[in-house]
Amino acid sequence: MHGSFSILPLRAEGLTYNIAGRALVDDISFEIARGTRTIIMGPNGAGKSLTLRLCHGLLKPTLGSVTWNGAAYTEGRKRHAMVFQRPVMLRRSALANLTHALSLTRSSPRDALSRANEALARFGLVELARRPARILSGGEQQRLAMARAWALDPEVLFLDEPTSALDPTATRAVEDMIKAFHADGMTILMTTHDLGQAQRLADEVLFLHRGRILEQTPAKEFFERPRSDAARAFINGELLW
Amino acid sequence: MHEDNAFTAAVSLILSGDAVLGEIVRLSLAVSLTALLVSAIIGLPLGAALALARFPGRSFLVVAFNALMGLPPVVAGLMVYLMLSRSGPLGWIGILFTPSAMIVAQSLLITPIIVSLTRQVVEDLWGEYEEQLRSLGSTRLQAIPTLLWDGRFSLITTILAGFGRASAEVGAILIIGGNIAGYTRTMTTAIALETSKGDLALALGLGIILLTITLLLNAAAYATGRIAQKVAG
Numbered sequence: 375m376h377g378s379f380s381i382l383p384l385r386a387e388g389l390t391y392n393i394a395g396r397a398l399v400d401d402i403s404f405e406i407a408r409g410t411r412t413i414i415m416g417p418n419g420a421g422k423s424l425t426l427r428l429c430h431g432l433l434k435p436t437l438g439s440v441t442w443n444g445a446a447y448t449e450g451r452k453r454h455a456m457v458f459q460r461p462v463m464l465r466r467s468a469l470a471n472l473t474h475a476l477s478l479t480r481s482s483p484r485d486a487l488s489r490a491n492e493a494l495a496r497f498g499l500v501e502l503a504r505r506p507a508r509i510l511s512g513g514e515q516q517r518l519a520m521a522r523a524w525a526l527d528p529e530v531l532f533l534d535e536p537t538s539a540l541d542p543t544a545t546r547a548v549e550d551m552i553k554a555f556h557a558d559g560m561t562i563l564m565t566t567h568d569l570g571q572a573q574r575l576a577d578e579v580l581f582l583h584r585g586r587i588l589e590q591t592p593a594k595e596f597f598e599r600p601r602s603d604a605a606r607a608f609i610n611g612e613l614l615w
Numbered sequence: 616m617h618e619d620n621a622f623t624a625a626v627s628l629i630l631s632g633d634a635v636l637g638e639i640v641r642l643s644l645a646v647s648l649t650a651l652l653v654s655a656i657i658g659l660p661l662g663a664a665l666a667l668a669r670f671p672g673r674s675f676l677v678v679a680f681n682a683l684m685g686l687p688p689v690v691a692g693l694m695v696y697l698m699l700s701r702s703g704p705l706g707w708i709g710i711l712f713t714p715s716a717m718i719v720a721q722s723l724l725i726t727p728i729i730v731s732l733t734r735q736v737v738e739d740l741w742g743e744y745e746e747q748l749r750s751l752g753s754t755r756l757q758a759i760p761t762l763l764w765d766g767r768f769s770l771i772t773t774i775l776a777g778f779g780r781a782s783a784e785v786g787a788i789l790i791i792g793g794n795i796a797g798y799t800r801t802m803t804t805a806i807a808l809e810t811s812k813g814d815l816a817l818a819l820g821l822g823i824i825l826l827t828i829t830l831l832l833n834a835a836a837y838a839t840g841r842i843a844q845k846v847a848g
């Protein structure tokens with residue numbers, strides 16, 4: 375969808391993030407290929423959210439690097455977007471939340487408006503357009519956050535536990551959106567603690583434990599024959615921390 | 616004059632549209648609203664910048680503006696007087712004892728309120744939005760208009776508070792304006808003078824108008840809060 379130029383593969387090399395001398399993300403390296411849906415799994419506090427933030431550029435690694443298609447990625451307009459566990463909506467209408475995000479990409483107001491309307495229409499959110507975004511339900515807000523990310527036309531989308539605060543119906547709607555994004559050619563890197571969700575969505579699993587990568591395995595294989603003991607315990611619900 | 620009669624006289628003064636009273640009210644509003652406009656134009660961006668910028672001496676500025684919110688009007692008046700008096704550094708402008716000078720003095724009083732409250736509002740919003748805005752590629756500079764707009768309801772209340780302070784103060788405009796009849800006489804300075812002269816009707820009439828304005832301001836602030844709840848959540 376982005377022609378021949380791609381920012382992928384995304385490569386993390388020796389990625390380390392320290393706070394107060396403690397390595398919360400500890401020397402991890404992995405590669406994300408174009409078009410894959412990678413799910414980062416691991417117990418609470420494993421460093422999943424930090425890893426996503428490091429890749430998205432919200433945090434600066436203490437050591438190591440995140441590179442896009444070989445070059446340290448410094449381009450002005452981001453080609454990757456992120457959806458957070460709790461959607462942060464501005465105090466304005468649903469539509470204005472989308473046009474605001476688009477205006478930051480230097481779209482003209484006219485282009486921003488038509489793209490925003492396109493995104494709302496694409497995901498069945500047109501009725502919400504004029505409603506104040508912050509008084510929408512949690513599920514509606516998260517779908518709106520997804521539509522906002524989609525409107526930015528990213529090549530890679532990061533999602534940090536996008537459904538963990540949602541009810542089953544909204545969760546299904548968000549999962550359907552993720553599938554649609556992927557069908558559009560987007561590369562997905564997300565975290566979840568929902569094993570079922572991971573099985574429904576993942577092409578491959580990146581398993582983190584205590585800030586380290588224990589394995590990066592195709593999804594089917596991960597759930598049937600995990601390589602690490604920790605992953606096996608995790609799948610059996612025996613590894614919570 | 617007896618107080619009961621003074622009250623009746625005051626009401627009839629207002630209802631009859633007394634010219635002297637009308638002129639005093641007009642000047643008061645003109646001075647305070649202009650000062651408010653000046654302060655908002657300076658204070659809103661300055662407050663937002665102070666919330667988002669990181670530079671040495673920032674904490675000092677934050678504390679200084681907070682402290683200046685409590686600047687006694689007479690002290691503000693004295694400071695502006697020293698600047699604008701014939702021997703002062705800005706004496707050559709020659710605006711002492713004019714409405715322009717009163718606007719300067721009141722701006723000095725209101726700007727710190729708008730700066731400090733804006734900084735607080737914007738800082739709180741930034742705490743909430745920072746990750747999302749940075750994810751969308753917003754710089755801190757680009758975030759300023761976003762946060763000012765999203766803080767609009769709180770900021771309206773802030774501006775109303777600034778107007779309240781300006782319209783109620785007497786010390787600064789008395790020193791700077793000189794309470795010259797028909798030229799620099801405002802509601803508060805007139806009340807001070809007329810009461811001491813014993814013309815309670817005019818003083819009371821102006822007092823009623825001032826109270827009404829205060830009441831309207833508070834009603835507006837309350838309504839703003841209610842609308843904000845509905846619209847902004």
Ligand SMILES: Nc1ncnc2c1ncn2[C@@H]1O[C@H](COP(=O)(O)OP(=O)(O)O)[C@@H](O)[C@H]1O
Pocket residue numbers: 393398416417418419420421422423424425
């Ligand atoms: N700002 C921070 N300061 C201190 N510790 C943090 C901070 N952010 C995260 N941590 C710690 O780092 C570890 C990994 O965090 P995180 O990536 O959020 O875990 P998870 O895998 O559950 O998403 C946790 O132990 C967490 O407490």
Ligand SMILES: [Mg+2]
Pocket residue numbers: 422423424535
């Ligand atoms: Mg997390």
